[in-house]
Amino acid sequence: MPKPRDLELRLQKTEEQLRLFQKVSRLMVRELSFQEVLKGIVSLVVEFTQCDSCLVYVLENDELVLCAANTPHPTAIGKVRLRLTEGLTGWVARERRLLAISREAYKDSRFKSFGELPEDKFEAFLSAPLIARNRVVGVINLQHRLPHQHTGDEMEGITTVGEQMGCVLVLARMASVAPGSGEPVELALPTGPVPVKQ
């Protein structure tokens, strides 16, 4: 039988992950703007993983546009754009797979430096696609400044958050966007008829 201390730790971790999903779910039912949803989920993810950076890219036509960050990036939000062939982020969107690198992410052959983001020098990188109705609609990246071995809970947690964010982004997109509302990006999300597999 496992030791009580190990059981307690495992219980604590499981409860933390459960609370993350409950909080994300509570956010999903509110009538929030696109930007409010992004900010809310980024805060929850940072609290859960204690990462140093959380960036969210949203697919606009064939480009991934930086739309949210946990720290101020006044010159980068809405400006940093990646093609699907570029960087670790592009790879995640293209391959639709989770990516976890525990150290020296900047040495990965797929890595692309922007020069303008401090995150370019961070060691650890965890990234998951945002998915809605079987389509990639963005990417969420978590970075640790120092090397960090990602746990199974972190990988499972960010996968589920990516799925939830995909759905909630499409829903928030359905809300009317008033001109001058500060919405920085027009999204190419599937708002029209979506072909349904038979």
Add this chain to the structure above:
Amino acid sequence: MPKPRDLELRLQKTEEQLRLFQKVSRLMVRELSFQEVLKGIVSLVVEFTQCDSCLVYVLENDELVLCAANTPHPTAIGKVRLRLTEGLTGWVARERRLLAISREAYKDSRFKSFGELPEDKFEAFLSAPLIARNRVVGVINLQHRLPHQHTGDEMEGITTVGEQMGCVLVLARMASVAPGSGEPVELALPTGPVPVKQ
């Protein structure tokens, strides 16, 4: 310190709830029809709660229409309709609150019998609103044939499932509905511009 056996039980329950949300989330990203989503979530909820009946009502104009059930209800699906002033289900939609009755649900003053549903004689009743973008879009009911004291996990679980189902129903609704596709109900979900609170 809690006993190892108690910790193990608590861990098991927490992991079950976590797996429920992960499975619901996996369903949400697939490109499923409205009916497939309903069926999938009903199966997961029955597996999680071991209830005898799970019925899902979806709001169509001002009526709640029975749209899914875990057991065959060939004459009732799409036919059983409730006003928001009727029954326990109407109360949950109107008040937007969880309702848990552990025994003799049929004696509750809000109860409405349909005659055609065997569930009318079931003892225990747990019901939660389906919510999307701050609007009730339906109700999910779990019933046990015998008296059943609902646990906190069950109540929390069904609340979150109701939130998730609300979002996924609106998304599935966005998919084009081909004429004669077997979609039984035209939904009055908020597909147009939704006013955003300032």
